[in-house]
Amino acid sequence: xxxxxxxxxxxxxxxxxxxxxxxxxxxxxxxxxxxxxxxxxxxxxxxxxxxxxxxxxxxxxxxxxxxxxxxxxxxxxxxxxxxxxxxxxxxxxxxxxxxxxxxxxxxxxxxxxxxxxxxxxxxxxxxxxxxxxxxxxxxxxxxxxxxxxxxxxxxxxxxxxxxxxxxxxxxxxxxxxxxxxxxxxxxxxxxxxxxxxxxxxxxxxxxxxxxxxxxxxxxxxxxxxxxxxxxxxxxxxxxxxxxxxxxxxxxxxxxxxxxxxxxxxxxxxxxxxxxxxxx
Amino acid sequence: xxxxxxxxxxxxxxxxxxxxxxxxxxxxxxxxxxxxxxxxxxxxxxxxxxxxxxxxxxxxxxxxxxxxxxxxxxxxxxxxxxxxxxxxxxxxxxxxxxxxxxxxxxxxxxxxxxxxxxxxxxxxxxxxxxxxxxxxxxxxxxxxxxxxxxxxxxxxxxxxxxxxxxxxxxxxxxxxxxxxxxxxxxxxxxxxxxxxxxxxxxxxxxxxxxxxxxxxxxxxxxxxxxxxxxxxxxxxxxxxxxxxxxxxxxxxxxxxxxxxxxxxxxxxxxxxxxxxxxx
Numbered sequence: 001x002x003x004x005x006x007x008x009x010x011x012x013x014x015x016x017x018x019x020x021x022x023x024x025x026x027x028x029x030x031x032x033x034x035x036x037x038x039x040x041x042x043x044x045x046x047x048x049x050x051x052x053x054x055x056x057x058x059x060x061x062x063x064x065x066x067x068x069x070x071x072x073x074x075x076x077x078x079x080x081x082x083x084x085x086x087x088x089x090x091x092x093x094x095x096x097x098x099x100x101x102x103x104x105x106x107x108x109x110x111x112x113x114x115x116x117x118x119x120x121x122x123x124x125x126x127x128x129x130x131x132x133x134x135x136x137x138x139x140x141x142x143x144x145x146x147x148x149x150x151x152x153x154x155x156x157x158x159x160x161x162x163x164x165x166x167x168x169x170x171x172x173x174x175x176x177x178x179x180x181x182x183x184x185x186x187x188x189x190x191x192x193x194x195x196x197x198x199x200x201x202x203x204x205x206x207x208x209x210x211x212x213x214x215x216x217x218x219x220x221x222x223x224x225x226x227x228x229x230x231x232x233x234x235x236x237x238x239x240x241x242x243x244x245x246x247x248x249x250x251x252x253x254x255x256x257x258x259x260x261x262x263x264x265x266x267x268x269x270x271x272x273x274x275x276x277x278x279x
Numbered sequence: 280x281x282x283x284x285x286x287x288x289x290x291x292x293x294x295x296x297x298x299x300x301x302x303x304x305x306x307x308x309x310x311x312x313x314x315x316x317x318x319x320x321x322x323x324x325x326x327x328x329x330x331x332x333x334x335x336x337x338x339x340x341x342x343x344x345x346x347x348x349x350x351x352x353x354x355x356x357x358x359x360x361x362x363x364x365x366x367x368x369x370x371x372x373x374x375x376x377x378x379x380x381x382x383x384x385x386x387x388x389x390x391x392x393x394x395x396x397x398x399x400x401x402x403x404x405x406x407x408x409x410x411x412x413x414x415x416x417x418x419x420x421x422x423x424x425x426x427x428x429x430x431x432x433x434x435x436x437x438x439x440x441x442x443x444x445x446x447x448x449x450x451x452x453x454x455x456x457x458x459x460x461x462x463x464x465x466x467x468x469x470x471x472x473x474x475x476x477x478x479x480x481x482x483x484x485x486x487x488x489x490x491x492x493x494x495x496x497x498x499x500x501x502x503x504x505x506x507x508x509x510x511x512x513x514x515x516x517x518x519x520x521x522x523x524x525x526x527x528x529x530x531x532x533x534x535x536x537x538x539x540x541x542x543x544x545x546x547x548x549x550x551x552x553x554x555x556x557x558x
Contacts, residue, residue, distance in 0.1 A: 010387070018542070019539075019541045019542055019544075019545040020545065021304075021541055021545070022304050022305070022308045024555075025300070025301055025304045025305075026301065026304065026305055026375070029301045029355060029375070029376075030376070030379050030380065030383060033357075033376070033380060033383075033391035033392050033393065034383070034387055034389055034391055034392070035392055036389075037387060037389070041555070043555050045545050045549065046545070046546075046549075072383075072386070076308060078312075092382075092386045094379055094382070094383075096305065096308065096309075097308075097309065097312070099378040099379070100305075100309050100373055100378070101309065101312065103371075103373070104309060104312075104313070104351075104373075107351070107371045108289070108313055108316060110313055110315075110316070112312035112313055113312050113313070113314055114312065124539070128539060128540070131446070131540065132443075132446055132540075135445070135446050135449065139418075139445075166414070166418075167410070167411055167414050167453065170414065170449055170453060171453055174446065174449060174450055174453065174540065260298075260403070260407060261407070261410065261453065262298045262300055263297070263298055265298075266298040266299065266300075266324050266325075267325075270324065270325075276303075276320070276322050
């Protein structure tokens, strides 16, 4: 009897001495290229000792035995001691450092430090402070609550309610340490077709978000069913006027309808020429 | 005359057809293994056409010429058309997909789809909605503002003011779509040494954050200089009582003093046994 499970289901281990975010990010990018396989992800972070690595190796072996097919193992382990243990387990071992560190050492004419815990998301007091500060800034300057601190903003997102401003600002803050404020265009702004003075002063920092009216209606309907706010007419009006206003003032803008938070944030950063810090 | 710049400075391009986050993550993990080199990162996202790729190839060539040493080029480009253009430029080309897709195709006995835009942070209406919903939940249930919706929480972070609760909740929401509330332990809670009733009901969802008093004092001092809130005495008292309370109730807790937001979030997810969704 042939076991066909191997073509449809596969357990995937992401093994890391730190958070596992790098291993997940890279592994996920690769796995999305394979359709029709049900990947079962298991992230095992903080594998910083041989003992812990041995526990993971055992889990890999047990999974292989139970499922009749060896799991995939994406590793960002740095220490040889831990890597050897995982590599010896019954999985398909894919090592992100192995593949590139050798060529890089040659190119840079330098040995790598082989030091653990340097990858993505490792504590550093200065960057931690900047990110948290940027987050506090985003929260304090969310939704037009305050327009007094726009001097400090690196970018000010402008758009109608529920066009994606708040998640983008928080993502920019937490991920990139960018100071991002946001201002919701009010009915008054839209009727006048004019930017409020607080925004005009900072015109160069403005970036507009717009959205497909149908999608916006769905989002608002979920939030306040059958309200004026969620009506087709109101939504169409707001989106149309907001886009007219963006064009009138030459504000760059993005339609967020089919964009992820990452994509919106990336577009904002590049459009606004902001520094893309990496934490 | 020997040009020694190549050992101390190097421009690094991260080239992607989408956000560039995967390329940055990979490259950064590797580059942190090389001390003493000043890497100058340049992220070039949304390279989805041959024309755009040619513009990037030209930038790579110009950089090589100007700096006298070829730049490193980390690529997550999927389409052959774009990759060939970048690969032909005067850089050290490191192709993330090239290194791993072949072995994976063999292991999975399947061709990869070679489809662009599947990697990290690509729009999907369902996951977008979940992340935004989780973010709204975190904002509405931040800082003990409301304790009525704890039924929906997957985890409730507890700790003294400025121990890292809010950034962790927002990160959990935006990155993993986790519903995380947080509750700041008040002086009343600490004096009584008792959890409020709203928390006792959800004891199994609680996770404590603590912090080194000296570091907490610095953070509070920055926020409200020379206040009672920022005094050595008050900070020592709060941290001590909070930890006593965590131990009394058997609440798992983490000292966040030297942890990044990613590390705190990873620990919370694993400690609380939450699903680690990947978006």
